[in-house]
Amino acid sequence: MSSPIIQVENLCKDYVISHQGGTENYQTLRDTVSSWFKKSKIKNHASSRGLEIFHALKDVSFEVQQGEVLGIIGRNGAGKSTLLKILSRITEPTHGKVRLRGRVASLLEVGTGFHGELTGRENIFLNGAILGMTRAEIKKKFDEIVDFSGVEKFLDTPVKRYSSGMYVRLAFAVAAHLEPEILIVDEVLAVGDQEFQKKCLGKMKDVSASEGRTVLFVSHNLAAVRQLCGRAVLLSQGCIEKQGVVSEVLSQYSQQSQSASNHPATYAIKSQPAHVTRAVLERIDNRPTLSLRVGEPWQVRLNIQIDQPLSAFVASIGLVNHADIPVQTSWSTPQEFDCGTYEFIFTQEHVFLAADTYRVLLGLSNNGRTLEQKEYFTLEIIPDLPIISCMATSGCGLILNPMTPTFRRIQ
């Protein structure tokens, strides 16, 4: 194994923040001059001016191997951007050390350095130079860049007349043709239509897989992170909360954001004739769990109390994946129920779901009218494949092998 291309050791970054006033965040000379005269009282200086040290990064260490795509996730203010700024040498760390074995190019926001008055053609050269390309390199790749961006018609129009989509496409096209050993990408996929986003993701995959470049990818688009990255680092308040295989880190992240908003979506109407009193997600041997391996059978056990006789009562369970796409819905047969408490068990034995984080929704209805609908669990299905080891599952669908294939020899 070769030495890692990025080696981050005990990285810290402190900022001094001011709580005073707050409208002007830069000092004027007068502030400083007047503070010289207060130097004798330096001890209460910090508190009197409302200064505070803010630790944007606390003791962050990790390593990245060449050719790896590392996702960096975390909520706003977790320190992602600070980390990237240090790695791309925009700002210095307060403590700690980073070793980079190769050139770094960063895309902190695409279109950095675009000048509105210049044409698309001129901006390709300007932006390329800012991102660290030589003129010869840009010339060589010019057609490719224009092709990728799809704005050749407007190449001689000032970019201030571009639509925001065209602007971003051109900017990303330039950036995508950089050839650094390490590429740092921050939230570039926020703009652009679906098709272009796909193109960008594809390009980034190419860059890492076939060209052996290392990519650090920061995004709130978890689907993109999952698709692109092999490993991920979860930052939380300046510390690394978890690092490892991308799906595990993502599930930790989704649990973190769940505990942050501990109120699952509720659609319950009070004084309904039926409601769920208890819900447990279990393995098939009745052990409660919230994470399963791919292909492992599972069940949901529901206790439902019915207070009025119902003519066509249905209990149902739905699964929604991380991208908010409903994956499957199962329901009981509509039936007459008298008052009382009932136990329903929904078992899933044969249909396999791909590794992902799923939200489990429970719904009760009578005669097609919703009585209750509520999100109960977050189910993590992890890509450990003892059962379906016969095939590779990267890039597979959400539902695995739902159809029964038969075959016969015809010749």
Added chain:
Amino acid sequence: MLKPSGKAIPKTLNQPEEIIIERGRAARHYWMDLWRYRELFAILAWRDISVRYKQTVLGVLWAILPPFLTMIIMTVIFAKVAGLPSQGSAPYAIMVFAGMLPWQLFANALGSSGNSLVGNAHLISKVYFPRLIVPGAAIAVSLVDFVISLAILAVLLAWYQFLPSLQILSLPFFLVLALLAALGPGLLLTALNVTYRDFRFIVPFITQLGLYLSPVGFSAEVVREKIGGTFYLLYALNPMVGVIEGFRWCILGQSPFPTLELGLSLVTTTLFLWIGIRVFRSTEKNFADII
């Protein structure tokens, strides 16, 4: 942390260079980096030049009109109203314009470099490059106006049928000196401007006052006669005194070589350059956090 086992193996030949980021580390390869980013320098200068007169009606006339009008007004006030003498047989207008040339260059260079970092804040906070490139490129841009002014000078010389001496060949030396004289204070001001926006107001003030503190509308000889030798030494500490007199020596060739003024100018220019670079380099690493 796991250490890779192959640590003892000597570096392979095509191993890419290793960059180490640490507090205070940025200084190591600074000047090499500056050279490596020379294309960026060129392209930033080119950007500023090409957007300069976009969406203006008069376009490049804006480079011609201000120095030309200033020259006329100064000639009227100092020659006609105040009755000051020119240098030797040179027409007063040409003497003024020979002083205007370096002064405009200095004022433009100082003004644009002083605001260059704040004006490029979006770049500073997003991409790494040696920050010296930004004020450097801003100063290079002022050369364009200088070249245009040279053309006006040629027209003036033809108009007055005044033939410059061969000394005009040494003009590039004085040109470089004027640029260096602007670079030192420019670096200082732009670095300070990042933290203290007060300096944004100081730059126009300096160039406004400096126009009268430097011998632009009159010759330095007149000043020496009025204030005496001792004070004149003080006066010549203004680096532009030496540069302007040097320009006049080149173009007009009517006065002796300004040894004293040039010597003092070199001293103050070097001093300002040293201070400017020191301040710039020591604050540079925090630009992205403060700007």
